[in-house]
Amino acid sequence: YINQKRYEQAIEPLEKALRYDWKRTQRARMHFVLGQLYGAEAKSKASRSFEACLKFRPPYQMQFQARLQLARMFDGQSMSNREMQALLRKMLKDVRNQDYFDEIYYELAMLSFSLRQPEEGMELLLTSVNCGGKNTVQKAKGYAAIADHYFDEREYLQAQLYYDSCAQLIKKDSIVTGKQTFA
Numbered sequence: 001y002i003n004q005k006r007y008e009q010a011i012e013p014l015e016k017a018l019r020y021d022w023k024r025t026q027r028a029r030m031h032f033v034l035g036q037l038y039g040a041e042a043k044s045k046a047s048r049s050f051e052a053c054l055k056f057r058p059p060y061q062m063q064f065q066a067r068l069q070l071a072r073m074f075d076g077q078s079m080s081n082r083e084m085q086a087l088l089r090k091m092l093k094d095v096r097n098q099d100y101f102d103e104i105y106y107e108l109a110m111l112s113f114s115l116r117q118p119e120e121g122m123e124l125l126l127t128s129v130n131c132g133g134k135n136t137v138q139k140a141k142g143y144a145a146i147a148d149h150y151f152d153e154r155e156y157l158q159a160q161l162y163y164d165s166c167a168q169l170i171k172k173d174s175i176v177t178g179k180q181t182f183a
Helices: 007-017 024-055 060-072 081-093 095-114 118-130 136-152 156-169
Strands: none
Touching (some): 060 095, 118 136
């Protein structure tokens, strides 16, 4: 079903498969994929799946991505704002995450904006784009978010500068389409 891009239909067989006895890493992977399948339509179910994935102590890269997905799915129900911020800030202390600091700062910024703390959000976004990550798509997302904020504040000259920076990073043939990739 996933290969056929019939994501809604892939959920039920995966949920049934979780009832069987699998190795720890396989169960973690199934929960991770299930969280991706639930996605934004069912944030609370997705969050529970990513939390279940973390309980099985998956390989490091999957742990990192599950924590990031938890931040993206944050709805204030499964954990408090402070707990989510603490989780992300703890990720910043881990040296293994150094190449991903831009993504972590970006998620912290989005959390700050959702908590109606725009000054802190802007500071974190600027840190995100300036921390030297190699991910140009992430840097472009950061520039676009900064530009959107300035545009909303009617600071059009500032917005134009950041939109221009964003456009410089994104090539015509590599525009982000929101296509979902499953681990």
